[in-house]
Amino acid sequence: MEVINALGRRKNAVARVFIKEGSGKITVNKKDYKTYFSVPTLQYVVNQPLEIVESAGKYDITANIDGGGVSGQAEALKLAIARALCKINPEHRPPLKAKGLMKRDPRMVERKKPGQKKARKKFQFSKR
Numbered sequence: 001m002e003v004i005n006a007l008g009r010r011k012n013a014v015a016r017v018f019i020k021e022g023s024g025k026i027t028v029n030k031k032d033y034k035t036y037f038s039v040p041t042l043q044y045v046v047n048q049p050l051e052i053v054e055s056a057g058k059y060d061i062t063a064n065i066d067g068g069g070v071s072g073q074a075e076a077l078k079l080a081i082a083r084a085l086c087k088i089n090p091e092h093r094p095p096l097k098a099k100g101l102m103k104r105d106p107r108m109v110e111r112k113k114p115g116q117k118k119a120r121k122k123f124q125f126s127k128r
Contacts, residue, residue, distance in 0.1 A: 012068040013069070
């Protein structure tokens with residue numbers, strides 16, 4: 001099997017994933033994913049697509065992640081892994097789609113408006 005690559009995005013994070021057959025080692029930015037994502041919930045998010053298609057431990061995954069925060073990076077990696085698994089075997093698509101892993105989350109941070117404190121929060125109003 002040759003190396004399969006895929007791309008995942010979430011907020012401002014971009015994850016490029018390279019998958020090949022192996023022992024199940026996941027490397028993120030040249031570190032083990034458990035040291036890169038120290039929170040157990042983020043580790044679960046990364047493993048989610050592999051567990052759904054029951055292929056945990058079958059593929060070695062190398063990821064380059066850039067931009068965004070830690071949770072956005074984990075979600076981007078999840079989407080990239082799901083897309084790569086679909087490239088490997090098209091039969092993986094229906095279970096991943098049923099769990100909502102094939103859709104890019106479009107939510108982004110709303111911009112700050114001029115004359116306001118934040119995107120929606122206003123400065124305190126003074127009548128006099």
